[in-house]
Amino acid sequence: MSGPLVLGTAGHVDHGKTALVLALTGRDTDRLAAEKSRGISIELGFAALPLPSGRPVSLVDVPGHERFVRHMVAGASGVDGYLLCVAADDGVMPQTREHLAVLRLLGVEDGVVAVTRADLASPDAAAARARELVGPAPEVVPVSAVTGEGVERLRAALDRLAARLRRRTAGGRPRLFVDRAFSLPGAGTVVTGTLWGEGIVPGDRVVALPGGGAGRVREVQCHDRTIARAAGGRTALNLAGVAAGDVPRGACVVRAGDGWAATDLLDVAIRWLPDAGRRLRTRERLQAFLGTAEVTATCVLLDADALEAGGRGYAQLRLGRPVPAAPGDRVVLRSAERRTVGGGAVIDAAPARHGRGGRAAERLATLEGAAPAELLAQRLRDAGRDGLTGDLDPATLAAAGGASLPGGVALDGALAAAARERLLAALDRQRSLAAARAATGLAAAAADALIARLAEAGELERDGAGVRLPGAGAPPGAEEIARALADGGLRPPPVARLAELAGVTRAEAEAALGHLRTRGRAVRAGGVWFDAAAAAGAREHARRALATGPMTLGALRDLWGVGRRHAAALAAHLDASGLTRRRGEARELRRGAASG
Numbered sequence: 008m009s010g011p012l013v014l015g016t017a018g019h020v021d022h023g024k025t026a027l028v029l030a031l032t033g034r035d036t037d038r039l040a041a042e043k044s045r046g047i048s049i050e051l052g053f054a055a056l057p058l059p060s061g062r063p064v065s066l067v068d069v070p071g072h073e074r075f076v077r078h079m080v081a082g083a084s085g086v087d088g089y090l091l092c093v094a095a096d097d098g099v100m101p102q103t104r105e106h107l108a109v110l111r112l113l114g115v116e117d118g119v120v121a122v123t124r125a126d127l128a129s130p131d132a133a134a135a136r137a138r139e140l141v142g143p144a145p146e147v148v149p150v151s152a153v154t155g156e157g158v159e160r161l162r163a164a165l166d167r168l169a170a171r172l173r174r175r176t177a178g179g180r181p182r183l184f185v186d187r188a189f190s191l192p193g194a195g196t197v198v199t200g201t202l203w204g205e206g207i208v209p210g211d212r213v214v215a216l217p218g219g220g221a222g223r224v225r226e227v228q229c230h231d232r233t234i235a236r237a238a239g240g241r242t243a244l245n246l247a248g249v250a251a252g253d254v255p256r257g258a259c260v261v262r263a264g265d266g267w268a269a270t271d272l273l274d275v276a277i278r279w280l281p282d283a284g285r286r287l288r289t290r291e292r293l294q295a296f297l298g299t300a301e302v303t304a305t306c307v308l309l310d311a312d313a314l315e316a317g318g319r320g321y322a323q324l325r326l327g328r329p330v331p332a333a334p335g336d337r338v339v340l341r342s343a344e345r346r347t348v349g350g351g352a353v354i355d356a357a358p359a360r361h362g363r364g365g366r367a368a369e370r371l372a373t374l375e376g377a378a379p380a381e382l383l384a385q386r387l388r389d390a391g392r393d394g395l396t397g398d399l400d401p402a403t404l405a406a407a408g409g410a411s412l413p414g415g416v417a418l419d420g421a422l423a424a425a426a427r428e429r430l431l432a433a434l435d436r437q438r439s440l441a442a443a444r445a446a447t448g449l450a451a452a453a454a455d456a457l458i459a460r461l462a463e464a465g466e467l468e469r470d471g472a473g474v475r476l477p478g479a480g481a482p483p484g485a486e487e488i489a490r491a492l493a494d495g496g497l498r499p500p501p502v503a504r505l506a507e508l509a510g511v512t513r514a515e516a517e518a519a520l521g522h523l524r525t526r527g528r529a530v531r532a533g534g535v536w537f538d539a540a541a542a543a544g545a546r547e548h549a550r551r552a553l554a555t556g557p558m559t560l561g562a563l564r565d566l567w568g569v570g571r572r573h574a575a576a577l578a579a580h581l582d583a584s585g586l587t588r589r590r591g592e593a594r595e596l597r598r599g600a601a602s603g
Contacts, residue, residue, distance in 0.1 A: 011229070013064070015067040015086035022103075027090075032054035064169050067201075089110050095127060104282075148160050179205070184200050184201065197246070199244075202242040224246060259298060259330070270332055273338065274358040275352060276320075278318075280347070280349050281317035286313045286316065293306055295326060380406035387417060394412070399415075426449050465477060499536060549563060557590065
């Protein structure tokens with residue numbers, strides 16, 4: 008097991024789910040006045056479930072009424088197993104079947120059946136019907152929340168269930184799909200939900216998607232208890248810098264820098280339920296549920312114009328608003344008639360907009376079941392010379408063999424390597440930026456990003472509107488003179504000696520020095536040429552010493568450990584740079600120069 012588990016109730020309205028949760032946990036999850044007056048659950052409820060083994064388990068109580076199935080879907084989106092309630096005096100009913108269908112669409116296959124209200128009727132017939140529905144694996148336990156009969160047997164069955172479950176949403180970057188958001192006096196915004204992925208700790212920077220409101224995690228709680236780290240399960244986050252209105256139900260809180268981006272296109276493997284009652288037609292509008300988000304979706308089928316009841320195929324969902332999704336996420340689909348009619352598993356969470364052409368279905372068939380890195384590698388290959396832009400998970404990009412470039416551009420690794428080789432090979436004869444871009448074979452934005460990365464790495468130089476190899480196009484002897492200046496430090500050779508060392512004429516040496524100065528590699532001070540880094544070090548050394556008071560040229564000479572000629576040249580450089588001014592025989596810092 009990885010982190011706390013979440014179990015969700017399921018079942019028809021008035022089959023005793025909330026009463027059973029109270030008997031198991033001691034908590035009444037109906038908190039609204041309307042729920043109390045009407046005697047039915049409307050909103051989601053949450054409670055910690057104590058088990059004999061001590062395993063940490065949360066219980067989500069969902070509404071059973073058909074009008075509130077959308078709330079049930081939101082609550083079930085992050086559960087790992089189910090507690091299906093079937094009343095002994097009522098048996099299997101429409102929402103019993105619909106709730107179980109939703110769970111299976113979400114990939115939740117294991118649970119326990121509670122035959123409730125066993126004090127009112129024999130549980131045998133309802134138990135037999137429930138067994139037909141769920142199959143042979145789940146335990147079926149008769150129970151009465153009124154008399155307490157079977158409650159401890161049910162708790163033991165739930166403990167056995169928890170022992171064999173694994174967190175369904177354990178892998179990957181953390182996401183918290185919000186099911187409640189509110190403000191507390193003195194605390195600020197609090198959001199609750201089931202945490203997917205890895206842990207979140209106080210101090211983490213977070214972003215709310217969609218919308219992008221950014222803030223920080225002040226505190227993490229689980230069932231009203233402050234914890235040092237949330238590692239799955241029911242989680243409450245106290246957020247600083249994020250207003251409650253920016254994180255309504257359906258929003259998603261993610262860790263900043265994790266590479267999440269909301270998307271309004273999803274390529275999915277779609278399953279149309281046998282009891283949907285009709286065919287699914289391409290471009291039909293449906294309601295899609297992912298996490299706690301509910302959005303409109305146009306379903307574009309990719310391998311047929313229609314999908315028969317009970318059929319399976321591939322589709323692109325075009326969403327009414329963006330959601331943060333990842334491959335493997337489950338989507339539940341409901342019709343305009345408020346019926347659950349199908350669902351899908353996300354294959355590509357950031358596809359291009361497309362229809363049936365271009366072997367779209369064959370591509371998804373190849374990608375289905377691929378690891379995130381394999382999927383990203385394919386997306387990079389599909390993007391080709393344009394590359395991908397936007398936040399990408401760095402670890403997944405590295406595993407995919409992609410190349411990360413400045414400006415959020417990513418390229419297929421092999422393509423980036425080939426573009427680099429073409430560019431560097433061309434720079435002995437092509438120097439304009441336009442020619443350099445063309446040499447890469449990439450789109451303009453991707454080419455500029457590659458050029459920027461190679462410049463950062465020192466593999467090429469930008470020179471105004473041109474691009475060249477380091478040293479390419481420099482006057483004769485420039486690199487030799489640069490090395491001689493660096494070797495000389497604060498006692499550099501005179502120009503004549505530099506020319507001799509480089510094997511060039513004095514005029515060529517002067518041209519080389521001018522070239523080095525324009526590139527920030529050499530400094531001329533008082534008729535003496537210095538290595539720029541050495542001159543910068545001397546300047547900083549003097550600034551710290553002069554902060555205690557004026558110094559004569561002799562004192563500066565001793566500070567730098569040079570002769571009078573070089574000291575005078577460096578002192579003139581300090582004056583010219585605005586650090587010092589001469590007053591009599593001494594130099595003093597100009598006002599404001601003490602800090603740099």
